[in-house]
Amino acid sequence: MPTFRNFFSCVYHSQRVYVFGGYESNLKAQLRTCEYYDIPNGKWVTITSLKTPRSQSAACRINDQHILVFGGYNKELGTLDSIERYIIEEDRFEQMTLKLPIPLRRFMVVRISRNIALVLGGITKSDKKESQKDSQRVFKLDYERQTFVEL
Numbered sequence: 001m002p003t004f005r006n007f008f009s010c011v012y013h014s015q016r017v018y019v020f021g022g023y024e025s026n027l028k029a030q031l032r033t034c035e036y037y038d039i040p041n042g043k044w045v046t047i048t049s050l051k052t053p054r055s056q057s058a059a060c061r062i063n064d065q066h067i068l069v070f071g072g073y074n075k076e077l078g079t080l081d082s083i084e085r086y087i088i089e090e091d092r093f094e095q096m097t098l099k100l101p102i103p104l105r106r107f108m109v110v111r112i113s114r115n116i117a118l119v120l121g122g123i124t125k126s127d128k129k130e131s132q133k134d135s136q137r138v139f140k141l142d143y144e145r146q147t148f149v150e151l
Contacts, residue, residue, distance in 0.1 A: 002044050003033045009059035011067050013088070015039045018047075020069045020086075023055035030055045030074050034086075048091050051084055052077070056105035060117050062143045065089065068096075070119065071104040079103040079125050079132070101139055101148045115143040118151075 001019060008022030008031075016036040024031055030053035035046050050069065057072030057080070067086040073079055081100040084093045100119065107122025119139040123132050138151045 001037075002035060002046060003031065005031055005033075007055040009057045009069060009072075011059045011061050013061045013067065018059070018067060018086075020059050020067075021050050021054045021057055021072065029053070030072075048086075048093055051093055051095050052080070052082060054080060058104075058107050058109040058119070058122075060109045060111045062111060062117060062141075063114050068109070068117075068143075069093075070109055071100050071107065071122070073105040079105050079123070098146050098148075101150065102135065102137070104135060107135070109141075117141045117143070119148070 005022030005024055009020045011018045016038055018036045020034050022031045032049035032053045035044050037044055054072035054074050057069050059067055059069045061067050065088055069084045071080045081103040083096040083098055085096050086093050102124045104122040104124055108120045109117050111117045122135045124135045139148045140151055141148055
């Protein structure tokens with residue numbers, strides 16, 4: 001990877017491995033930078049950056065046009081509930097108005113059909129300021145309806 005990072009999210013799509021955000025431990029900072037590895041050509045390509053720097057996020061391809069980057073952590077904002085949509089053909093991110101039901105980091109998102117994904121586990125905020133707690137909750141995202149339902 002051209003950018004040294006850990007705690008990033010990644011997605012495989014169409015012979016590419018996309019890498020989103022993460023944490024640069026030398027700088028002690030969350031990253032906005034994104035790249036993909038072009039498997040057939042064996043090279044890394046830098047793409048547009050996230051709107052919000054984030055580490056510990058999750059990502060999934062939700063249909064053939066979009067990759068969603070969910071939640072994560074930002075030093076200034078804390079644990080995030082925001083979702084950014086990457087429009088593959090336009091190499092562009094946009095902030096979605098749809099948000100996670102709860103702020104989450106260190107969790108998983110799994111696409112189970114073209115427009116349905118499951119959000120599983122992670123760490124969320126507790127009622128106490130600056131405190132955290134494990135989440136055992138599972139949410140279903142219906143991308144067409146732009147809704148989450150707890151399972």
